[in-house]
Amino acid sequence: MKIPYLPLRELSARFTQADQLAFTDVHLSGRYIGGEKVSQFEYQFANFCGVKYAISTGNGLDALTIILLAEKQLGNLPENAKILLPAHTYIATFLSVIHAGMQPVPVDVTDMLLTVENLKSQIHKVDAVITVDLYGKLVDDAVYAFAKAEQKPVYCDSAQSHGAINKEGKRSGSIARASAFSFYPTKNLGALGDGGALTTMDDELATMARSIANYGRTSQFKNAVKGVNSRLDPLQAVFLLNRLPSLDADNKRRVEIAKSYYENIRHDHVVLPESAFLENNAMHVFPVFVDDRPHFQNYMEEKGIGTNVHYPLAPHHQEAFKELSDLSFPQTEYLHRTEVSLPCHPLLTDEEVIYIIECINNY
Numbered sequence: 576m577k578i579p580y581l582p583l584r585e586l587s588a589r590f591t592q593a594d595q596l597a598f599t600d601v602h603l604s605g606r607y608i609g610g611e612k613v614s615q616f617e618y619q620f621a622n623f624c625g626v627k628y629a630i631s632t633g634n635g636l637d638a639l640t641i642i643l644l645a646e647k648q649l650g651n652l653p654e655n656a657k658i659l660l661p662a663h664t665y666i667a668t669f670l671s672v673i674h675a676g677m678q679p680v681p682v683d684v685t686d687m688l689l690t691v692e693n694l695k696s697q698i699h700k701v702d703a704v705i706t707v708d709l710y711g712k713l714v715d716d717a718v719y720a721f722a723k724a725e726q727k728p729v730y731c732d733s734a735q736s737h738g739a740i741n742k743e744g745k746r747s748g749s750i751a752r753a754s755a756f757s758f759y760p761t762k763n764l765g766a767l768g769d770g771g772a773l774t775t776m777d778d779e780l781a782t783m784a785r786s787i788a789n790y791g792r793t794s795q796f797k798n799a800v801k802g803v804n805s806r807l808d809p810l811q812a813v814f815l816l817n818r819l820p821s822l823d824a825d826n827k828r829r830v831e832i833a834k835s836y837y838e839n840i841r842h843d844h845v846v847l848p849e850s851a852f853l854e855n856n857a858m859h860v861f862p863v864f865v866d867d868r869p870h871f872q873n874y875m876e877e878k879g880i881g882t883n884v885h886y887p888l889a890p891h892h893q894e895a896f897k898e899l900s901d902l903s904f905p906q907t908e909y910l911h912r913t914e915v916s917l918p919c920h921p922l923l924t925d926e927e928v929i930y931i932i933e934c935i936n937n938y
């Protein structure tokens with residue numbers, strides 16, 4: 576059996592006909608930046624997330640950076656603000672803070688995500704918190720309650736948690752003061768190129784973010800702030816409009832697969848994540864932790880099963896952040912040393928899932 580980690584072409588082929596029609600529509604419209612299709616996607620994505628505003632951007636990194644820039648412009652964050660964030664994340668989270676002219680203050684994670692325990696020692700030293708719903712699992716509500724009690728705003732890097740719902744029924748995108756999404760093609764809601772969006776309930780923040788994303792423009796020839804150019808193409812907007820209605824069903828299938836993995840993978844050297852809260856998660860990535868990662872990945876490859884790593888080297892160990900290289904985050908470093916991502920996408924068949932489990936149990 577041959578099971579790729581993520582068959583992007585096949586996943587996208589489900590929308591070929593709709594995409595071709597949408598392409599023709601945009602092509603004939605003569606409107607290739609902004610316009611009705613972009614507004615339509617923003618409206619539908621905001622509705623889906625249960626928020627007042629979705630503002631599209633060129634990518635997820637920009638969405639997060641623009642949230643911070645807008646907060647600075649509004650006077651809600653100071654120049655050089657200190658931003659607490661999990662050490663265990665993709666480097667983009669760190670970069671957004673730098674690009675906004677602020678300072679990242681990384682802390683370790685518990686299991687895979689930030690918890691109140693991780694925040695306690697640093698919360699008094701920072702101006703705000705960025706949570707990251709890594710692997711599609713929402714950061715616990717207690718973290719938001721704790722930060723609120725400490726009067727620190729929380730922004731969420733939701734780049735991996737499209738569609739996830741918390742225990743109170745709130746969607747990813749509606750939990751933090753503002754949230755940033757990526758529509759990179761491999762995401763649960765992915766475009767056919769780059770794309771991103773930020774979501775918020777706040778009128779002022781939405782207006783400022785929209786202006787910053789568009790050169791700081793306030794009207795056609797007026798620029799009130801020094802903005803950037805970060806826009807979602809109408810072409811990507813129509814591809815996303817075609818995919819949004821399938822997101823819930825896709826996530827449901829991902830959760831089913833994850834449940835099978837949780838219930839059936841049994842191997843002393845293949846460690847499952849501790850927290851098994853799966854209902855309504857986005858399950859963007861199903862991680863297992865294996866000491867001898869190359870050996871395990873080779874074994875899986877021999878069995879015809881593609882795996883991936885999210886991620887092999889933590890941001891504070893990257894050359895780009897050599898100023899942070901003296902910091903030590905044992906749990907984060909363990910995750911980066913041992914993580915292997917198993918196939919977990921909506922096209923996997925039950926037969927394939929059983930085969931993957933059998934191969935792992937026979938490792």
Ligand SMILES: Cc1ncc(COP(=O)(O)O)c(C=O)c1O
Nearest residue numbers: 634635636665667668734757759
């Ligand atoms: C956790 C996280 N944050 C931010 C990003 C940045 O998104 P993009 O690649 O769209 O800029 C990604 C995806 O790459 C991500 O996984």
